[in-house]
Amino acid sequence: MTMRIRIIPVTPFHQNCTLLICEKTQQAAVVDPGGDVPRILQAIAEEGVTVEKIFITHAHLDHAGGTAELAKSLNVPIEGPHKDDTYWIEGFDMQSQMFGFPKLEKFTPSRWLEDGDTVSFGAVEMAVLHCPGHTPGHVVFVDHASQQALVGDVLFRGSIGRTDFPMGNHEQLITAIKTKLWPLPDETKFVSGHGPESTFGKEKKTNPYIY
Structure with missing residues (x-):
C-alpha cells in the first residue's frame, strides 16, 4: 500500500479532515480542512511530511x-470541489450563520474538478468521481492502487449524506452511490466526512438507506 491515511477530527461537527501520505516520497495532501488549522498543522509536523496540495470534496x-x-x-494549491459548489463557497457568510461558525475566509480553487479527472501528490494518483446530491458539486477521491477512497458526505457507515440543505437532491445522491461507488471493488475501504470507516462491500449489503 503506497498511501497511508491519518484522520484529524476538526470542528464541533467532528469532521474527518484527512492527511494523505505517500509512503514512497513522504509527500502529502490534506483533504477537507474544515477548521482547527493549528491542529492540522500539528499533525503534519508530527508526521514529518511535506504537503503538496489541498483537496476539497465539497x-x-x-x-x-x-x-x-x-x-x-502551507503555500499550496487547492483542488476541488466541482464548480457546481460555487454557490456554497460564495455563501460562506450565510453558512457561518447557519452552522454557528465564526466568519471564515472564502477561497477560489486553483483547479475545479470534473468527473474523470485525476489528482496526484508524491507517487499517488487518485481518480475523481463527481457525486452530486449532498451538494451539487461534491466529488469523491479514489486511490485504486491501495483500494482506499475519501467520500466526504456522500456515504457513511450505515447511512447516507443529508439532502435537505439548499440544492440537495436525494435522487441524485442515490444515483451517484449506485453508479459511481458500487462498481468499485467491494474491498475498497472508505473514509467518510464523519464517523467510522467502512467498505463499499459492507455498505452494499447492510446500508438501509440505499434501495
Missing part, C-alpha cells in the same frame, strides 16, 4: 472552512 463549511487559512500557511 464546500460545506465544516469541510472547507479552514481552506484559505491552511493554503496560505
